[in-house]
Structure formats: C-alpha cells, structure tokens
Amino acid sequence: MTDAALSSAQDDPELRKAQEERLTRTWETPKGVRYWSAVNNSEVGLWYTGTSFAFFLFAGVLGLMIRTQLAVPGNDFLSATFYNQVFTLHGTAMMFLFAVPIFEAVAILILPEMLGARDLPFPRLSSFGYWCFLIGGVFVCGSIFFNAAPDGGWFMYPPLSTDHKQTGIGADVWLLGLSFIEVASIAAAVELIVGTLKCRPPGMRINLMPLYAWYVLVVAAMILFAFPPLIAGDILFEMERMFDWPFFDPARGGDPLLWQHLFWIFGHPEVYIVFLPAIALLAMIVPTFAQRPILGYSWIVLAAVGTGFLSFGLWVHHMFTTGLPSISLAFFSAASEAVAIPTGVQIFVFLATLLAGRVVYSVPMLFAIGALGIFVFGGLTGVMVALAPFDWQAHDTYFVVAHLHYTLVGGMFFPLIAGVYYFYPFVKDRKLSDRLGKWGFWLMFIGFNVTFLPMHVTGLRGMPRRVFTYAEGLGFDALNMVSTVGAFVFAAGVLVVTWDVLRPKGKEPYAPRNPWNAGTLEWLSENPGKEWGVRTVPIVSTRYPLWQQPNFVRDYDEGRFYLPDAEEGQRETLITSVLDARPVQCLRVPGNSFMPMGAAVLTGGAFIAATFYAWTLTILFSIAALAAIVTWLWRGTAVIPEKAEKDVGLGLKLPLYVSGPDSVGWWAMFITMIGDMSAFASLIFGYFFYWTIHASGFPGGPGAGPGLVWPGLAMALGAAAWGAMLAARRANAADRPQALRLLLVFAVALAAASAAALLWGPHASGLDPKSHVYPATVWIIAIWTAVHLGVGVIMTLYCLARSLGGRLTAAYDIDIHNVALFWHFALVTLGVTVATLALFPLAVR
Amino acid sequence: MIASARASLITLIAAPTAWAAHFLTSYVIAATACAKTMADARVFTGAAWPDLTPARIAIGVATLAALGVIALSTRQALGHWRDGDAEPPYDDATRDDRQQFLGYATLLLCGLSAVGVVFVALPAVFIGDCR
Numbered sequence: 001m002t003d004a005a006l007s008s009a010q011d012d013p014e015l016r017k018a019q020e021e022r023l024t025r026t027w028e029t030p031k032g033v034r035y036w037s038a039v040n041n042s043e044v045g046l047w048y049t050g051t052s053f054a055f056f057l058f059a060g061v062l063g064l065m066i067r068t069q070l071a072v073p074g075n076d077f078l079s080a081t082f083y084n085q086v087f088t089l090h091g092t093a094m095m096f097l098f099a100v101p102i103f104e105a106v107a108i109l110i111l112p113e114m115l116g117a118r119d120l121p122f123p124r125l126s127s128f129g130y131w132c133f134l135i136g137g138v139f140v141c142g143s144i145f146f147n148a149a150p151d152g153g154w155f156m157y158p159p160l161s162t163d164h165k166q167t168g169i170g171a172d173v174w175l176l177g178l179s180f181i182e183v184a185s186i187a188a189a190v191e192l193i194v195g196t197l198k199c200r201p202p203g204m205r206i207n208l209m210p211l212y213a214w215y216v217l218v219v220a221a222m223i224l225f226a227f228p229p230l231i232a233g234d235i236l237f238e239m240e241r242m243f244d245w246p247f248f249d250p251a252r253g254g255d256p257l258l259w260q261h262l263f264w265i266f267g268h269p270e271v272y273i274v275f276l277p278a279i280a281l282l283a284m285i286v287p288t289f290a291q292r293p294i295l296g297y298s299w300i301v302l303a304a305v306g307t308g309f310l311s312f313g314l315w316v317h318h319m320f321t322t323g324l325p326s327i328s329l330a331f332f333s334a335a336s337e338a339v340a341i342p343t344g345v346q347i348f349v350f351l352a353t354l355l356a357g358r359v360v361y362s363v364p365m366l367f368a369i370g371a372l373g374i375f376v377f378g379g380l381t382g383v384m385v386a387l388a389p390f391d392w393q394a395h396d397t398y399f400v401v402a403h404l405h406y407t408l409v410g411g412m413f414f415p416l417i418a419g420v421y422y423f424y425p426f427v428k429d430r431k432l433s434d435r436l437g438k439w440g441f442w443l444m445f446i447g448f449n450v451t452f453l454p455m456h457v458t459g460l461r462g463m464p465r466r467v468f469t470y471a472e473g474l475g476f477d478a479l480n481m482v483s484t485v486g487a488f489v490f491a492a493g494v495l496v497v498t499w500d501v502l503r504p505k506g507k508e509p510y511a512p513r514n515p516w517n518a519g520t521l522e523w524l525s526e527n528p529g530k531e532w533g534v535r536t537v538p539i540v541s542t543r544y545p546l547w548q549q550p551n552f553v554r555d556y557d558e559g560r561f562y563l564p565d566a567e568e569g570q571r572e573t574l575i576t577s578v579l580d581a582r583p584v585q586c587l588r589v590p591g592n593s594f595m596p597m598g599a600a601v602l603t604g605g606a607f608i609a610a611t612f613y614a615w616t617l618t619i620l621f622s623i624a625a626l627a628a629i630v631t632w633l634w635r636g637t638a639v640i641p642e643k644a645e646k647d648v649g650l651g652l653k654l655p656l657y658v659s660g661p662d663s664v665g666w667w668a669m670f671i672t673m674i675g676d677m678s679a680f681a682s683l684i685f686g687y688f689f690y691w692t693i694h695a696s697g698f699p700g701g702p703g704a705g706p707g708l709v710w711p712g713l714a715m716a717l718g719a720a721a722w723g724a725m726l727a728a729r730r731a732n733a734a735d736r737p738q739a740l741r742l743l744l745v746f747a748v749a750l751a752a753a754s755a756a757a758l759l760w761g762p763h764a765s766g767l768d769p770k771s772h773v774y775p776a777t778v779w780i781i782a783i784w785t786a787v788h789l790g791v792g793v794i795m796t797l798y799c800l801a802r803s804l805g806g807r808l809t810a811a812y813d814i815d816i817h818n819v820a821l822f823w824h825f826a827l828v829t830l831g832v833t834v835a836t837l838a839l840f841p842l843a844v845r
Numbered sequence: 846m847i848a849s850a851r852a853s854l855i856t857l858i859a860a861p862t863a864w865a866a867h868f869l870t871s872y873v874i875a876a877t878a879c880a881k882t883m884a885d886a887r888v889f890t891g892a893a894w895p896d897l898t899p900a901r902i903a904i905g906v907a908t909l910a911a912l913g914v915i916a917l918s919t920r921q922a923l924g925h926w927r928d929g930d931a932e933p934p935y936d937d938a939t940r941d942d943r944q945q946f947l948g949y950a951t952l953l954l955c956g957l958s959a960v961g962v963v964f965v966a967l968p969a970v971f972i973g974d975c976r
Contacts (some may be wrong), residue, residue: 206854206947207936298949340956540938
C-alpha cells in the first residue's frame with residue numbers, strides 16, 4: 001500500500017490530537033472501585049495472569065511441603081491424610097488453576113494487539129470467565145485451610161473418590177469447583193477462536209497470521225473437545241456421590257474405568273493444551289532474537305494442527321495397567337509414538353531459525369534454550385513410557401513423576417517465564433532486570449534438574465508416587481534428600497523472578513518502544529502504554545509488518561489506517577473475513593460493567609451451595625444467575641445502532657450490525673454448541689461403553705427401557721418445535737411480527753411438551769436410577785436432553801420478549817438467528833437421544 | 846469438501862480428521878470385539894483367548910478407507926499448492942500465497958496423517974487375539 005492510498009485527512013496534527021483524546025476517553029480504565037468493572041482485555045488479561053500466577057505460587061508451596069515431608073525416611077512433618085490433601089491440591093492447582101488458565105490469560109492479554117484489534121469480540125465474556133476462575137480457584141484452594149481439600153489424587157479415581165467413608169467433602173469441592181472453572185475455560189476458548197478468526201487486521205490473510213495466533217486457534221479448538229468429556233464425567237461422578245446413581249459402582253453394573261476414560265480423554269489433550277501455547281510464546285521469541293522470520297512457517301502450522309489431532313489418540317497410555325487387551329494398548333502406544341513427530345518438528349524449526357539467524361543473547365532466550373533442553377529430555381522419557389511394557393514397570397512410580405515434571409516444566413513453565421521477560425515491557429512499560437533474570441534462570445535450571453533428574457532413579461528403584469513416607473534403607477534416602485534440596489533451589493529461582501516482576505520500578509526509565517526490535521504488531525505499543533489498544537487498525541501485508549512494511553510505524557502513529565477515531569465515543573474494532581481478512585463489520589464492543597462479575601458471583605454461589613448439598617440455596621442462586629445473565633444479554637448484546645453504516649476511514653463504509661453467519665455472536669453460538677455436543681457425545685460414549693462391558697442387562701430386558709411411545713412422542717414434538725422456530729425466523733425475515741410471536745409461542749409449548757414426554761418415558765416404565773447403571777444412564781441422557789430443550793424454551797421466550805420490546809425486528813435479527821442455530825443442535829441432541837434410548841435396545845435384542 | 850477448488854481451514858484438516866476417524870474406528874472395533882467375546886473369568890478357566898481375525902479385517906478395511914481419504918486430500922492439496930505463482934515461504938498478501946500456503950500445509954498434514962494411520966494400523970497386523 002502506497003502512502004498516497006492512505007488517509008491524507010490524517011495530515012492535520014490538530015485532528016489527530018482530537019482523535020487521540022476521544023480514543024483515550026472512550027477506552028479509559030475506570031478509577032477507584034469502578035476499576036474492577038473493567039472488561040478491557042488489558043485489565044482482564046492482567047488480572048487473569050496475576051491470579052493464575054498466584055495459584056502457581058500457592059501450589060508451589062504445596063510442592064515444597066511434599067518435598068519437605070519426603071526429605072528423610074519416616075518423616076512426620078505432615079500426617080498421611082494431610083499429605084493426601086497436599087499432593088492432590090498441588091497437582092489440581094498446577095493443572096487447573098495455573099497451566100490452563102495462564103494460557104487463556106496470556107492470550108487475552110496479548111492476542112488483540114498482536115492482531116491489531118482494540119479488543120476481543122466479547123470482552124464481558126472474558127471478564128465473566130475471569131471472575132468465575134477467581135471464585136472457583138479460591139474455593140478449591142481455600143478448602144485446605146479447613147482440612148477439607150480433595151485428597152483422592154488430581155485424577156480422582158473412583159471407587160476411592162466416590163466413597164463417602166474414604167473421602168469427605170473435598171471430592172465435591174474438586175468436582176464442582178473445577179466444573180465451574182471449566183465453564184470459564186470454554187468461555188475463553190469461544191472468545192479466542194472467534195477473536196483469531198474474525199478480528200484480524202485487514203490484509204492479514206491466513207498465511208500471514210502470527211504463529212501465536214495459529215497455536216491459540218488450535219488450542220482453543222482442543223479445549224472444545226477435551227474439556228466437555230470431563231464435565232460429562234463430573235456430572236456422572238456427582239450424581240453418584242450426591243444421589244447414589246451407580247455409574248462407577250461395579251456391584252450395580254457400573255465401572256470405575258469409565259471415569260478413567262473420560263478423565264483422560266480430557267487429561268491427555270490437556271497436556272498439549274498446556275504445552276502448545278507455551279511453545280507458541282517461543283515461536284514469537286525465537287524469530288525476534290534470531291532477528292529473522294521463522295524458518296518453516298508452514299511446518300509450524302503442520303506441527304500445531306497435527307499435534308492438536310494426535311493428542312486425542314493418547315489417553316489410554318495413562319491406563320496401560322488397567323488390563324485392557326493388548327491390541328487396545330497398542331493403538332494408543334502407536335499414537336503416542338506418532339505424536340513425537342510433530343512435536344519434534346517444532347523443535348527443529350526453532351533450532352533452524354536460530355542457526356540461520358544472528359542470535360541476540362538475552363534473558364528470554366536463556367529461558368527458551370533451557371526450555372528446549374528440559375523439554376527434549378522429558379519428551380524422550382515420554383517415548384519410553386509410551387511403550388506399554390516399559391510403562392508396566394514404571395507406572396505409578398517416581399519415574400512418571402520425573403517425566404511429567406520434565407515435560408511440563410520444560411514445555412510450559414520455562415517458556416512461560418521466557419514470555420514473562422519478553423512481554424513484560426509490552427504489559428508494564430519497563431524491562432525486567434537482566435541480572436535478576438539470569439540469577440533466576442540458573443537457580444531454576446539447576447534446582448529443577450537436581451530435583452527431578454534423581455527421581456528417575458528413585459522411580460526405577462521402585463518408589464511409588466503418592467506415598468507419604470518410606471522406610472529407611474530401600475535405596476531412596478539419599479535420592480530423596482537431593483531432590484528436596486533441589487526443590488528449594490528451584491523455589492529460590494522462582495522467588496527471584498517473582499521479586500523481579502513485583503518489585504517497585506517507579507524510578508526506572510520506561511523501556512524504549514519495541515525494545516527487542518521485534519516484527520509483530522503488538523510491539524507497536526508505546527511506553528507508557530495507551531489504553532486504546534491500537535491507535536488505528538492497520539493494513540497488514542507481511543508476516544512481520546514492523547520489519548517488512550516501510551513507514552509502517554509512522555503511518556500507524558499518525559492514524560492513517562482504519563478506525564483512527566471514536567467519533568461516537570463507542571468502543572469499536574474491525575471484524576474481517578476468516579481466510580482473507582477482508583473488513584466486513586465495524587463491531588461495537590461493550591464497555592465496562594459490573595454485570596459479568598455479578599453473574600459470576602451468582603453462578604459461583606450455585607456451584608458452591610451444591611457442594612454443601614444445600615439445594616434450596618442452589619436453586620435460588622441458579623435463578624438469580626439466570627436473571628443476571630439475561631439482564632446482561634438484554635442490555636448489552638445485539639444493540640441496535642443509531643445508524644446502519646459507519647465510515648471506518650480510507651473511504652470504507654461498514655455496517656454496524658450484522659446477523660447470521662456474518663456475526664460474531666453466531667460464531668460464538670456455533671462454537672459453544674460444538675463444545676456442548678462433545679459433552680453429549682461423552683455421555684453417549686458412556687452408554688455404549690456400558691453396553692460393551694455387559695454380556696446382558698444393558699440395555700435392560702423387554703419392558704425395562706423407556707419404551708418407544710414416549711421417546712417417539714418427544715421426538716415428534718421436538719421436531720415440531722424446531723420447525724416452528726425455523727418458521728418464526730422466516731416470519732421475522734418477512735417482517736411479520738405477529739406471526740413471529742405466534743410461532744415462538746408454539747415453539748415454546750412444543751419444546752416444553754417434548755421435554756416432558758422425554759422424561760415421562762423412563763418415569764412411566766419405572767426405571768429406578770439407583771438400582772442399576774442401565775436406568776441411571778437412561779435417566780442421565782434423558783435429563784441432559786430435557787435440560788437442553790428447557791434452555792431452548794428460555795431462549796425462545798427471550799426472542800419473544802425482544803420482539804415485544806422492539807429489539808428484534810426484520811432488520812435487526814441477531815437473536816433469532818442465534819437461537820435458531822441453537823435449535824439445530826438441540827434437534828440433533830434429541831434425535832441421538834431417542835435413537836440411543838429407544839431404538840438401540842430394539843436393534844440389539 | 847474434497848472437491849473444493851479453494852483451500853480453506855476445512856480442507857486443511859481433512860487428512861487429520863481421517864486419521865482421527867480411523868483411530869476411533871480401530872479402537873472401537875477391537876475393544877468391542879474383545880469385550881463382547883471375553884468370558885468373565887477367562888483367566889481362571891484357561892479357555893483360549895478370543896480370536897480377533899474379523900476385527901483385524903475390519904480394521905484393515907478402515908485403514909484402506911482412511912488412506913484413500915488421505916490420498917484424495919493429498920491430490921487436492923497438490924492442486925492447491927500448484928494453483929498460483931507465489932514463491933515459498935508464501936508470505937505475501939496475495940490470493941496465490943494464501944492458496945499455495947494452505948495447499949502446502951495440507952500436504953504436510955497428509956504426510957503426517959498417513960504415517961499416523963499406518964502406525965495405528967500396525968497393532969492389527971501383529972496382534973491376533975485379545976490377550
């Protein structure tokens with residue numbers, strides 16, 4: 001793009017100053033108490049990062065307690081039962097409250113500016129996710145101060161964890177607290193996918209996207225398929241704990257292995273959900289310090305996408321000792337070996353880029369190189385434990401503990417700290433100390449290896465994990481002492497880095513702009529930073545615009561691209577097309593509000609009340625949370641703009657309101673429903689899992705199931721509701737509001753009747769969910785589907801209210817498109833439910 | 846999808862999706878076959894391990910099907926890769942760069958997926974029963 005083509009209106013310095021003032025006012029962070037109502041990505045991202053790092057420090061202290069207890073044989077620093085809580089919470093907090101959330105946190109913080117966007121499309125959703133995370137995390141971690149923390153290990157295997165005599169309320173804290181946080185993770189995944197696909201700057205075609213964004217896309221998609229199975233598992237688990245439905249009780253046809261499957265269908269992809277975003281940071285850091293574009297961009301895309309897929313074929317390698325047939329183990333063993341290929345490709349791409357460039361040595365690079373060293377070591381022991389016969393020997397020993405810490409610390413923690421040193425000037429305007437960084441690095445690097453390298457030997461000598469102590473003279477004594485010393489050295493390194501991040505830096509000069517001489521858009525930010533995110537949404541034509549586009553920074557500073565102004569005082573960003581980033585909409589994003597926080601508090605209240613089996617309170621909180629969310633949606637979404645189009649600069653006029661597949665809301669609904677379907681698929685998997693393991697009795701004998709009549713009626717009514725909804729959408733498009741409203745009322749009545757018929761089936765045939773796993777499974781699937789029909793009813797009533805309130809019209813029809821989309825998925829859910837519960841028993845009988 | 850002249854994120858993931866489908870199919874076939882034929886206390890009765898031949902044949906068919914889909918995706922990716930005048934590393938802001946980049950990345954994924962499918966099929970070659 002030549003200068004002449006850029007906006008010459010921006011030549012006037014007075015105009016630019018006025019624009020900057022308007023932008024500053026529009027994007028200003030509120031002061032005082034209202035600061036906590038901020039929803040902008042820079043605030044929410046910062047809180048999110050800080051909170052998850054705080055959970056890391058907390059979990060780190062638990063780790064030190066474990067090491068202290070194990071320093072000498074026969075130690076009584078911790079009691080056996082408290083030790084169980086400590087190691088369970090150490091793993092739980094590290095994985096659920098640090099490793100995964102920090103990915104979301106960092107992505108929310110840096111992604112918008114990396115994409116030249118002012119914010120992500122749903123800032124209030126990010127804010128809601130953050131508050132859910134904070135509440136859930138404090139609840140789970142706080143339990144240990146009341147001697148009520150979960151104590152069944154971070155993967156909570158039944159029958160230990162379903163047994164009320166063995167485990168107390170800690171198991172419920174784990175299940176409900178973490179389910180609540182998973183909701184936040186899925187919300188973040190929706191936000192990040194839509195952000196990556198639809199909020200790129202004009203010109204940033206898919207082949208120019210920063211590699212970080214590729215990883216974010218892959219990881220967020222993985223979350224959609226990995227987290228819902230755990231949510232489904234949590235539901236089954238809680239139903240057993242709370243109401244004695246025997247999903248995992250073999251005496252009544254259940255099977256604890258189903259939990260292991262569901263947990264690890266989540267748990268193994270989760271390892272990559274943790275690892276890929278950290279590698280993504282390296283993919284930004286390595287080119288900067290090699291001072292050249294990445295070598296093998298397409299190969300990184302291969303690696304990211306390939307790992308994303310293959311990582312779903314690994315879960316059973318956590319279950320090699322459960323007695324599955326060898327052929328099943330071998331499939332997972334093969335996939336576990338295959339995943340080493342894309343993982344290795346990334347490492348080679350980084351090495352090649354470094355070899356081809358002129359490497360600038362710096363603290364981020366130090367951590368990056370340390371990360372590669374540690375991770376490769378952990379990867380190699382991973383190839384060892386992927387071999388079933390070796391795993392049979394090493395399973396549940398300290399060898400596995402050593403392996404997983406090498407992969408997670410090398411693959412996630414060190415890259416993260418590299419990212420902290422690299423992005424600190426972007427976030428907080430100043431550089432961190434090189435001297436403290438080097439001290440921190442060497443303390444951590446040495447401390448880490450001293451802790452975990454000996455554990456391989458400890459494990460091979462036979463020390464099992466999770467034992468609270470061991471007898472003298474088994475060959476573990478010296479090794480454990482060395483590990484404990486190393487752990488404290490490691491912790492000292494963490495403290496140095498933490499101090500470097502937290503120490504007051506008021507007197508230090510600001511870092512120069514783009515202090516590392518990087519090439520990507522986030523380094524356009526000035527120090528001290530501006531709250532508007534980006535001065536103007538740039539036109540991008542290269543992978544490293546700051547390196548490769550002449551006069552880019554000057555044109556940017558002078559606001560010569562899109563949206564240089566906020567004339568109406570509204571927060572705006574550009575929405576572009578998926579592949580070619582053609583501008584399609586000027587999106588008004590919602591501003592600061594306490595609403596997401598309030599909704600999160602109420603939702604959290606429902607989950608926490610359920611932990612204590614306080615049902616009245618749970619119901620009250622749920623109703624209040626629903627009311628809060630509906631109010632939030634009513635006031636803050638699908639807002640009708642004061643004009644149809646807006647001049648976004650450079651002679652381009654874009655609509656302010658779009659609906660259907662063009663709108664970000666439609667995409668968010670679509671993506672959410674994909675996640676919802678994978679949770680549902682997990683329940684259906686459960687049904688067929690029980691069918692395979694039962695020679696008889698599943699499905700029950702003649703007359704034992706819900707029959708054909710009621711499920712069939714439910715199907716017919718549900719299909720009619722779906723049809724009424726589609727007709728309503730058509731009536732709205734034809735601008736016939738009376739017909740629209742009538743059809744919506746029909747849809748509500750039909751859907752409610754469908755849900756009732758679906759539940760009446762198992763009720764009428766007298767299925768008792770406590771008696772056997774078969775009725776329990778039928779009930780849970782029927783309830784799941786009925787709840788979806790109920791949600792459909794609420795959404796349809798919402799459309800009706802919007803129509804009556806004049807907020808849903810033929811021209812402004814976001815709501816009805818999104819609700820109709822929901823109904824497509826609801827119909828599929830109903831169809832699969834009826835086929836499974838009513839038709840499948842006929843087919844196998 | 847396979848017939849699309851325009852490379853997209855959907856054509857990009859055709860081959861790994863075939864891998865995933867093949868993986869799941871192979872696992873379900875073998876696991877169901879073993880679970881349904883294994884008498885409860887087989888270990889104690891000393892009866893023969895259930896034979897897996899039909900399951901192995903089915904897995905073989907699934908493997909051929911998956912490799913077939915990957916071959917189609919490869920052919921399509923080659924078409925996309927050659928469809929334009931852009932130069933590697935495809936980092937210009939043109940339609941050709943975008944198309945050829947996606948074609949090339951798809952090709953790489955086809956290679957990985959083919960290796961993955963063969964890896965996962967190998968157990969069915971070597972393991973003949975449910976032990």
